[in-house]
Amino acid sequence: MKTTSNVATNKSSLRPYFAVGDATLYLGDVIETLSKLPEESIDLIFADPPYNLSNDGFTCHAGRRVSVNKGKWDKSAGIELDFEFHYNWIDACKRVLKPNGSIFISGTYHSIYVCGFALQLQKWHLINDICWFKPNASPNLSCRMFTASHEMLLWARKSKRSKHKFNYAAMKTGTWNGDSIKQPGKQMRSVWAIGTPKNGEKKYGKHPTQKPLALVSRVILAASDDNDMVTDPFCGSATTGVAAILANRKFIGIDNNANYLDDLAIPRLQEASLSKPSLVESV
Numbered sequence: 001m002k003t004t005s006n007v008a009t010n011k012s013s014l015r016p017y018f019a020v021g022d023a024t025l026y027l028g029d030v031i032e033t034l035s036k037l038p039e040e041s042i043d044l045i046f047a048d049p050p051y052n053l054s055n056d057g058f059t060c061h062a063g064r065r066v067s068v069n070k071g072k073w074d075k076s077a078g079i080e081l082d083f084e085f086h087y088n089w090i091d092a093c094k095r096v097l098k099p100n101g102s103i104f105i106s107g108t109y110h111s112i113y114v115c116g117f118a119l120q121l122q123k124w125h126l127i128n129d130i131c132w133f134k135p136n137a138s139p140n141l142s143c144r145m146f147t148a149s150h151e152m153l154l155w156a157r158k159s160k161r162s163k164h165k166f167n168y169a170a171m172k173t174g175t176w177n178g179d180s181i182k183q184p185g186k187q188m189r190s191v192w193a194i195g196t197p198k199n200g201e202k203k204y205g206k207h208p209t210q211k212p213l214a215l216v217s218r219v220i221l222a223a224s225d226d227n228d229m230v231t232d233p234f235c236g237s238a239t240t241g242v243a244a245i246l247a248n249r250k251f252i253g254i255d256n257n258a259n260y261l262d263d264l265a266i267p268r269l270q271e272a273s274l275s276k277p278s279l280v281e282s283v
Contacts, residue, residue, distance in 0.1 A: 238265035
């Protein structure tokens with residue numbers, strides 16, 4: 001299977017779409033935009049790429065049968081082209097990540113194994129696979145399979161020799177947002193019980209694949225330090241940016257949909273920048 005990298009070296013044309021404080025948004029193609037960021041300039045990447053699961057099927061939301069289709073961006077182009085896309089954006093991320101930085105990639109079975117294979121081919125070193133268990137997951141309407149109630153996160157560093165950041169003490173203390181699996185004073189395990197986004201997190205509108213603030217905040221607090229640069233190459237509603245601001249990190253978000261940035265990401269970042277309470281005790 002052919003894979004090619006589209007990484008360029010010209011950085012002169014990169015212009016922010018929006019900026020507030022230490023948070024910056026870029027509108028454009030993920031690989032092209034990443035290619036214009038400085039090499040080894042990012043401490044942590046949280047990536048929520050398309051899952052390629054929009055196949056005209058149906059699911060349940062708020063007790064109603066609804067389509068699983070998210071948009072053209074989430075439709076599969078076939079296994080070979082899907083793999084080439086994931087391989088290339090992951091390769092572009094590796095270039096901008098600092099030697100001791102790390103990446104988290106979220107996905108379901110539709111995409112996570114493809115991303116994992118790309119990581120292995122590029123000789124990343126997998127640190128953990130994390131199961132995000134959703135206690136309030138939607139029921140399965142077909143009654144022909146188990147109810148899907150989890151997603152996966154892959155956590156990787158650039159190589160086995162890298163010294164990735166892990167704030168062990170912060171992950172060990174506290175109950176962490178009522179997570180029934182995490183016991184106070186015990187090591188945090190790789191199964192995280194976190195509900196889907198709360199209503200207040202969608203006050204400006206709904207993104208079809210929005211992640212809960214508690215999930216992304218835990219990632220940021222676990223694998224980065226104050227003033228580190230956090231990047232989300234598929235930022236959507238900018239949950240990662242909100243979490244980064246509240247945790248006193250810098251943020252770069254990339255998305256190719258201006259509507260998501262204008263309607264969701266920008267107002268959420270503006271609101272977060274006005275008040276920055278510590279997340280350590282609240283998530």
